[in-house]
Amino acid sequence: MKPVDEYFFNQKEPYQSIMLYVRSVILNTLPEVEEKYSYRIPFYNIGKKPMIYLNILKGKNYVDVAFVQGILLEKQFPVLKNDNKRKQVRSIQLRTIEDLDHENFVELLHEASNSLSKSKKAWFI
Template sequence: MKPVDEYFINQKEPYQSIMLYVRGLILNTLPEAEEKFSYKIPFYNCHNKPMVYLNILKGKDYVDVCFVQGILLEKKFPILRNDNKRKQVRSIQLKNLEDLDHENFIALLHEASHVLSHSKKAWFI
């Protein structure tokens, strides 16, 4: 079993269902996305650079869907938040699947991939 699969299996509900659903959306929307297991969490790379990762922050009650270049996307997608005082990462906090606007998330994935394809590097700050 791959480490990323083991990570998902070991999550408690509702986090497991949320993460598996988001994983499916990412991989179905962006066939070029490559799933990696880095820093003990799932990352999704596009154009050989990290684009989005899934995390459950200690002491929080949501799945944090984090966009590496979120600072470049937050004006067009105000759902992205900077709750943890991050320099460039912005995220969507999901407590349940109903919190996810499916159509907007698909558009966000496409835009994030497009922005990343024109970037020299993922981490620029």
């Protein structure tokens, strides 16, 4: 079993179901995305640049769907929040699968992919 698969299957519910659902949406929406296991969490890269990662922050009760260049997308997609005072990363916090607006998320994935493809660096701040 790949480390990223182990990570998902070792999560408690409802986090496991939420993460597996988000993973399937990402992989089905962006066939060019590469799933990696870095820093002990799943990352989704476009080329060699990280675009999204999934995490459960200590002391929080949600899955953090974090966009690396989220600061560039937060005006167009107000669902992205600045959690933990991060400089560049913005995220969607999911407590249930129903919290995810599928159509909006797919649009956000396409926009994030296009933005990252045009960018020279993944981390710019």
